[in-house]
Amino acid sequence: MATINRIGVIGCGQMGGGIAQVAAQSGYQVTMFDVSGSQLEKAMTGMEKSLTKLSEKGKLKGTVAEVIKRVRPVSQIEELGNCDFVIEAASENRELKLKLFGDLDRIVPKGAILCTNTSSISITEIARQTSRAEKVAGMHFMNPVPLMSLVEGIRGLATSNETFKIVREVAESMGKVFIEAKDAPGFVVNRVLLPFINEAFFALQEGLASPKDIDQAIRLGLNHPMGPFELADYVGLDVCLSVMEILHRDLGDSKYRPAPLLRKYVEAGWFGKKTGRGVYVY
Ligand code: 3HC
Numbered sequence: 001m002a003t004i005n006r007i008g009v010i011g012c013g014q015m016g017g018g019i020a021q022v023a024a025q026s027g028y029q030v031t032m033f034d035v036s037g038s039q040l041e042k043a044m045t046g047m048e049k050s051l052t053k054l055s056e057k058g059k060l061k062g063t064v065a066e067v068i069k070r071v072r073p074v075s076q077i078e079e080l081g082n083c084d085f086v087i088e089a090a091s092e093n094r095e096l097k098l099k100l101f102g103d104l105d106r107i108v109p110k111g112a113i114l115c116t117n118t119s120s121i122s123i124t125e126i127a128r129q130t131s132r133a134e135k136v137a138g139m140h141f142m143n144p145v146p147l148m149s150l151v152e153g154i155r156g157l158a159t160s161n162e163t164f165k166i167v168r169e170v171a172e173s174m175g176k177v178f179i180e181a182k183d184a185p186g187f188v189v190n191r192v193l194l195p196f197i198n199e200a201f202f203a204l205q206e207g208l209a210s211p212k213d214i215d216q217a218i219r220l221g222l223n224h225p226m227g228p229f230e231l232a233d234y235v236g237l238d239v240c241l242s243v244m245e246i247l248h249r250d251l252g253d254s255k256y257r258p259a260p261l262l263r264k265y266v267e268a269g270w271f272g273k274k275t276g277r278g279v280y281v282y
Contacts, residue, residue: 044068153167
């Protein structure tokens with residue numbers, strides 16, 4: 001494989017922090033960029049906690065301190081200038097991602113591969129913001145990144161075979177199972193998951209059962225580790241709404257319309273666990 005040593009991660013929320021962690025666990029030198037210093041601190045604390053858990057269970061190669069040492073938190077995007085491979089995991093906001101890829105193209109060496117962890121935005125459109133569309137791909141991790149074994153790989157229209165091969169190898173070197181999905185809204189996981197969560201909000205809105213009972217029904221009736229509302233609160237209701245809006249707009253089918261109750265919760269700022277309130281209060 002082309003030698004990838006330095007991985008840059010953009011954004012240090014749940015996804016970015018998790019990606020930076022698994023990259024460092026796998027031996028890469030990681031530069032983790034976020035504009036917010038307090039978010040960077042929070043991400044480093046979360047990483048230490050997660051690594052300690054994994055270490056206690058004998059699931060960590062090396063010590064927590066050795067892994068942490070491989071992560072350099074930075075608040076200037078220019079610091080990504082020596083990376084061979086960048087994974088963008090900023091907020092799921094189209095304009096923001098398009099701008100970031102234009103910036104990255106100027107900052108990161110021409111030979112470097114640029115990936116996005118978008119869960120729903122077109123890889124082809126993101127790649128167009130750069131002068132190296134053949135070196136841009138989608139790399140969609142699942143939350144919580146340190147525990148979930150899947151990465152969806154997505155080729156944009158111009159992604160080269162060589163780039164995609166390296167993306168697969170990097171994902172596998174992080175211990176992940178890689179599947180290839182087409183560059184279509186939601187790829188595979190969110191195309192199936194989000195309408196499922198959205199339907200649970202319609203069911204709640206119609207008074208079919210209480211949130212607890214709907215979650216219980218799915219956990220016990222389908223053997224899912226979490227019910228749809230527990231998972232929605234965990235992923236973020238704002239993220240769920242944003243993915244539904246993209247499915248609805250880009251696939252043009254009314255079956256993807258966001259449930260009004262989901263929209264209402266987001267309007268109220270009830271984004272889930274991260275804001276202390278979603279369907280449940282934390
Ligand atoms: N790092 C290390 N350890 C962690 C951790 C992390 N980030 N998160 C949880 N753990 C540990 C817990 O501390 C706990 O350890 P313990 O047994 O020693 O106490 C252990 O994992 C189990 O956790 P919990 O007891 O809290 O709960 P669960 O047994 O339910 O496991 C879970 C947690 C793995 C998150 C499980 O509930 C699960 O698989 N849920 C479904 C997650 C899922 O569907 N993710 C995909 C979301 S979709 C997505 O990400 C796409 C996006 O684009 C929207």
